[in-house]
Structures are given as C-alpha cells and as structure tokens.
Amino acid sequence: MSLMLPSESSAARSVVGVADDLFSALRGGEGALPPAESVVLVLVDGLGAIALRAHAGHARALTAGMAKKDVAHSVFPSTTAAALTSLLTGVWPGEHGLVGYRVLDSTRDVLVNQLTGWESEGLDPLTWQPAPTLFERARAEGRPAFAVGVAAYAGSGFTRATLRGAQFVSAQTPAARVEAAYELAERHPGAVVYCYLPEVDKAGHKHGMDSPQWIAALEEVDAALSVRVPPGVGVLVTSDHGMLDVPxxxxxxxxxxxxxxxxxxxxxxxxxxxxxxxxxxxxxxxxxxxxxxxxxxxxxxxxxxxxxxxxxxxxxxxxxxxxxxxxxxxxxxxxxxxxxxxxxxxxxxxxQHGGLTPEERQVPYIRFGAFRR
Structure with missing residues (x-):
C-alpha cells in the first residue's frame, strides 16, 4: 500500500469522542471535560487548529489560553459529510456510512452527494445514516436537545441524518446563533445545544485562507464567541476539519x-x-x-x-x-x-480538504464557560 498514514498516537483525541465527552460532563464530569449543568457544542466548519494558531491575532477570544494539547483529530476523509456525522453520532465513518462527499449507491449504480443530494438522489436519512445522533441520545435520557443553525438547512436531508432528535432554531448571523445557543442552554438545565457556524468554511473555499474574506469571517466568529457564557454552561468549540489552499x-x-x-x-x-x-x-x-x-x-x-x-x-x-x-x-x-x-x-x-495532512485533520478543542480550565 502506498498510502502515507497519519502518525498521531492511537490515544490522540478524536472528534468521534466529542459526544461522549459532553455526556460525561452532564453526568458529573469524570471524562475529558469538567461538570456542567448544560452544554453547548459550537462547530466552526472548516477551521483547522493550525490555521487558527497562524491567525491568532484575528481570533483573540478563541486562542487566548489555547494550549498545544487543545486539539482533536478529524476522521478520514476529512470532509464535512464524514466528519460532522462522526462528531454528532460518536461513531466512525465505517459505522455511520457517510464515507465521503460523493459515493456510490451500489444498489442503483449511481453516485450520490451526501451533503446536498438527499432529496434529488432519493436517500432516506433514517436508513442511509442509521447511527443514533447526539440529540436522540439526549432525548432518551430526558434531556432537552436543540440545534441552532442557518434557516436554509432546517429541513435538509443531511440535517435529518445528523440532527434528528433536536429542535431546530434558526438565526442569521454568527453572533445571533451563539446568543440563541447560550440562551437555550441557560433556560433549559441539562440541555444539549449545538451551534453551527459555516462562515469560515465558505470563505475558505471561495477565496482561500489568507484572503481578506477568510480573515473577516474568522474575526466575525471570534467576536461572536467573545461574549459571556451563562453560569453553569459548558461550551466546547471545535470543527469538523481544517483545510488548505490548492494553487x-x-x-x-x-x-x-x-x-x-x-x-x-x-x-x-x-x-x-x-x-x-x-x-x-x-x-x-x-x-x-x-x-x-x-x-x-x-x-x-x-x-x-x-x-x-x-x-x-x-x-x-x-x-x-x-x-x-x-x-x-x-x-x-x-x-x-x-x-x-x-x-x-x-x-x-x-x-479544500478531504485528505490526511495535519492542516486538514487537526481541529481545535477549545473550552469556555464551565469547561474552561
């Protein structure tokens, strides 16, 4: 095999373990995170740990106190369909089945897009992605579960595959989404709240990571996360993958x-x-x-x-x-x-992303509120 495998330790933190980390915190904090009354998982799509550190001057709230060990590793392939599903189910792509961006549906001999093709290509979110989500697990324990995101994604097939069990709340800007997530967590003790911020990923794809547009998106996200976290709420900021520029x-x-x-x-x-x-x-x-x-x-x-x-x-x-x-x-x-x-x-x-480089696979694992060390 000519594939150059990543060299991280088998004990390295993975995005696959984030769901269990959050539940452990809600149950008393015997795992990676200390106890919290409610938890907020903030997902900054496309923000790699290496890129974040390289642009620390534009992300002071995120990088203040960020230690070398405050990272996790994405899955393979390092792409949203695979990695975000692993983050929100707690299982690897080989188990939840979203093993890439476009993959073969062998029963029909057609390629299907696992981000945007659910409706047009006839994929059933309940059977194509069978693993219980973070939110279904929360509901099974009697916990409130919410997902705060962009209104356009509320009813998509990918949302039904990865966010089922959550009450979806939409807000337009990163600041409004973070504010809504924190308010829900404070108002509903024991809640699991997910907050999705896609702005950095979109700017990186279109303009590149050293562009003014990417830096502006990072600054907007950083400003949104600079606000006070309500007492008793633990906030974990991470990503599904990083990216690099392809000349x-x-x-x-x-x-x-x-x-x-x-x-x-x-x-x-x-x-x-x-x-x-x-x-x-x-x-x-x-x-x-x-x-x-x-x-x-x-x-x-x-x-x-x-x-x-x-x-x-x-x-x-x-x-x-x-x-x-x-x-x-x-x-x-x-x-x-x-x-x-x-x-x-x-x-x-x-x-772009999807490969095995550290720029694509190392993501932040940053703690605010009750999770801050």
Whole structure:
C-alpha cells in the first residue's frame, strides 16, 4: 500500500469522542471535560487548529489560553459529510456510512452527494445514516436537545441524518446563533445545544485562507464567541476539519488513459473514491494509478484502507459498499480532477480538504464557560 498514514498516537483525541465527552460532563464530569449543568457544542466548519494558531491575532477570544494539547483529530476523509456525522453520532465513518462527499449507491449504480443530494438522489436519512445522533441520545435520557443553525438547512436531508432528535432554531448571523445557543442552554438545565457556524468554511473555499474574506469571517466568529457564557454552561468549540489552499499549479487533471476501466469517480479532489468497471481488475488499475500519480497522490485499494483502519475499527457492509475500489489521496497541497465538465467547474475552489495532512485533520478543542480550565 502506498498510502502515507497519519502518525498521531492511537490515544490522540478524536472528534468521534466529542459526544461522549459532553455526556460525561452532564453526568458529573469524570471524562475529558469538567461538570456542567448544560452544554453547548459550537462547530466552526472548516477551521483547522493550525490555521487558527497562524491567525491568532484575528481570533483573540478563541486562542487566548489555547494550549498545544487543545486539539482533536478529524476522521478520514476529512470532509464535512464524514466528519460532522462522526462528531454528532460518536461513531466512525465505517459505522455511520457517510464515507465521503460523493459515493456510490451500489444498489442503483449511481453516485450520490451526501451533503446536498438527499432529496434529488432519493436517500432516506433514517436508513442511509442509521447511527443514533447526539440529540436522540439526549432525548432518551430526558434531556432537552436543540440545534441552532442557518434557516436554509432546517429541513435538509443531511440535517435529518445528523440532527434528528433536536429542535431546530434558526438565526442569521454568527453572533445571533451563539446568543440563541447560550440562551437555550441557560433556560433549559441539562440541555444539549449545538451551534453551527459555516462562515469560515465558505470563505475558505471561495477565496482561500489568507484572503481578506477568510480573515473577516474568522474575526466575525471570534467576536461572536467573545461574549459571556451563562453560569453553569459548558461550551466546547471545535470543527469538523481544517483545510488548505490548492494553487493552480498543484491541480492534476486526469485524461482518458487514466480513466480506462473506471466506471465512476466520487469523493472530492483531495480524496477520490474510484469505482472500477465490474469486469476490471482493481489491483491492476491501482498499479497503473500509482505509477501515473507517483509523487502527486497516494493510492490504496478498498481492502488496504479498511485494513489500515482509515474508516475506523468497524466497517459495516453498507459502508464498505460505498467505499471506492481505489482511494486516491492528494499529497501536499495538490488536488486531482477527473476531467469532466462538472469537475472542471470545481477547479475554482481555492480552500479544500478531504485528505490526511495535519492542516486538514487537526481541529481545535477549545473550552469556555464551565469547561474552561
């Protein structure tokens, strides 16, 4: 296997453990977090720990007192569909089944988008993602559960897959969302409240992480989180993944010779799921791709990736059927495009994620309120 695996310790904190950390705090604080009467999980989409530290002057509320150990690791692939679902269910992608951005629905032989394609592509949130959510677990214990986010996401399929069990509350700005989350936590003792802030991720994708727009988004989020936390409320600020900028000269476009014996290409440019034709030899295709992309990307077969534990210790049959015959993970700051018109349009995206670099996988684990050390 040519895949360069991450080197973090097996004991490193993962976003998979966040749900259990929060419940432990509500039950008396015998785990990673001290006791709290209510908890607020703030998710700053796309904010990596490395990028946050590099821009500490624009995020003084977030970085004040942030220690070296105040990080967690995202899952593989380091993309929203996989990582946010792990954060909100407490299980690895191999168990909840959202193993990438676009994956194969083998029962219909079509690619499906696990962020935006639930309705148009006929995915049932209750069966496609079967793991209980953080909010369903809270309700089972008799706890109030809320999700504060953007109104446009209230009824989406991805919301029903990851936020089911929560009462959805919408607010327009980061400041309004944080204020609403803190008010709910204070008004409902024992509550689990989730607050979603997508502004940093959106600015990074469109403009890049050193752009004025990205810095402005970070400053807006930091200002929102600089307000006082109500007494007894524990606040954990984290992210689903980080990102890095992909320059134009690091974009690799596959041509017809690469695509021989390939039926579908899913995933995203930093981490492709490659599905070969039924009569093709996946191992032979893997050898060709490794040769063609030598030094540009790592290539592993499905069996190699599962055996290495990239999708977690348990991989269900449903999840395995969605994983590519080959996985292609871009090295460094590169990205791999399949050459179709639709994929070419995505080459304008500057900030990207999905791979195994520390910039993509290290996320903040910052404590406010009752959680502050």
């Amino acid at each position: 134009a000269h690091r974009q690799v476009v596959l041509d017809d010779t690469h695509l021989a014996d390939v039926r579908h290409i899913g995933g995203e440019p930093r981490m492709l799921h490659v599905y070969v034709e039924p009569d093709a030899d996946a191992d032979r295709v893997a050898l060709r791709w490794r040769s063609d992309l030598d030094g540009l990307a790592d290539v592993a077969t499905r069996a190699e990736a599962i055996g290495a534990g990239l999708f977690g210790p348990v991989v269900t049959d449903a999840a395995a059927s969605r994983i590519g015959d080959l996985l292609v993970v871009a090295r460094g700051s590169g990205a791999v495009y399949n050459g179709t018109a639709a994929d070419q349009r995505g080459r304008g995206m500057i900030g």
